[in-house]
Amino acid sequence: MPDGHVLEFSGLTKRFGAVTAVDALTARVEPGVVTGFLGPNGAGKTTTLRMLLGLVRASDGTATIGGKRYAQLTHPLQTVGAALEASSFHPGRTAARHLAVYAQAAGIRRPRVDEVLGQVGLADVGGRKVGGYSLGMRQRLGLAYTLLGDPGVLVLDEPANGLDPEGIRWMRGFLQALAAEGRTVLVSSHQLTEIQQTAQDVLILARGRLVFQGSLRELTDTDEQATVVDAPDRDALARALDAAALAYQPMRAGFVVAGVEPVAVGAAAAAQGVALSALQRRGPALEEVFLGLVDGTREAPSPTPDVTASVEGGAR
Numbered sequence: 001m002p003d004g005h006v007l008e009f010s011g012l013t014k015r016f017g018a019v020t021a022v023d024a025l026t027a028r029v030e031p032g033v034v035t036g037f038l039g040p041n042g043a044g045k046t047t048t049l050r051m052l053l054g055l056v057r058a059s060d061g062t063a064t065i066g067g068k069r070y071a072q073l074t075h076p077l078q079t080v081g082a083a084l085e086a087s088s089f090h091p092g093r094t095a096a097r098h099l100a101v102y103a104q105a106a107g108i109r110r111p112r113v114d115e116v117l118g119q120v121g122l123a124d125v126g127g128r129k130v131g132g133y134s135l136g137m138r139q140r141l142g143l144a145y146t147l148l149g150d151p152g153v154l155v156l157d158e159p160a161n162g163l164d165p166e167g168i169r170w171m172r173g174f175l176q177a178l179a180a181e182g183r184t185v186l187v188s189s190h191q192l193t194e195i196q197q198t199a200q201d202v203l204i205l206a207r208g209r210l211v212f213q214g215s216l217r218e219l220t221d222t223d224e225q226a227t228v229v230d231a232p233d234r235d236a237l238a239r240a241l242d243a244a245a246l247a248y249q250p251m252r253a254g255f256v257v258a259g260v261e262p263v264a265v266g267a268a269a270a271a272q273g274v275a276l277s278a279l280q281r282r283g284p285a286l287e288e289v290f291l292g293l294v295d296g297t298r299e300a301p302s303p304t305p306d307v308t309a310s311v312e313g314g315a316r
């Protein structure tokens, strides 16, 4: 099994004239998990990936794969498989022929072509000309190309573009399986919803700057917790909350009590003998946090508080 490598960006900067497309990006991408590279259109994701792959020269800083710049890799296709958005395939060539050309150039044995076509679900159509491929089939072909050298690192730009819901589900499972094998998988997207169910970690870029790096779980681990509580007798519940001086907002799913833990809300209800039908903690919606970070109205969540660290440390 190929080893994943750490991807490291250090002060990475790219200026196009007056435009700073990527601004002092410092981040690490670890093997073994799918990492989402998120940001709105124009945030600088593609430019970052192009610098990582040696396609664009950085104005400043470095981007390395296992400690080496792309140009220093002895066997690039066997180390990192990359599919950037505009992967172009000659329409008059078959998918198998395309892959065979790349395989030969990289010293990869020919049977590998059929293997990767099978892996991405194109085994039956590998002999067809790419000109007749749907966008989703081209995406799969792009992925097949990245897998040719059985690399430990995969870098994919918007791989779900053009896929139907079934294709998106397939891609999700496929990328997670590759990461579970120990590979490094970096996937860019401008849509949180696309990444949400695939990635464990995320880097979020806005206007060329890193606004968040961490796990998706940490992203919503903010102070904006609330408790949602409900009871068959809502009037009695309202009286119990009033008696405990807890402010609440009636919603369809129950009452939302902002900034109060479920245990305190449950105790208030119990004190008045009110039976509950629901009691749960609610964090801010992920989408809300993402958009706030991107438009600058929200700060990145602070590092996990000490109390959580010691609980987790104690459990180990």
Ligand SMILES: Nc1ncnc2c1ncn2[C@@H]1O[C@H](COP(=O)(O)OP(=O)(O)OP(=O)(O)O)[C@@H](O)[C@H]1O
Binding pocket: 016, 019, 020, 021, 039, 040, 041, 042, 043, 044, 045, 046, 047, 048, 190
């Ligand atoms: N070759 C170039 N010359 C001049 N400006 C460029 C060039 N390439 C990118 N830019 C600019 O750099 C910024 C970042 O673009 P980039 O394509 O990296 O963003 P992105 O996050 O990948 O967006 P998208 O999701 O739309 O691809 C944009 O303002 C873009 O116009």
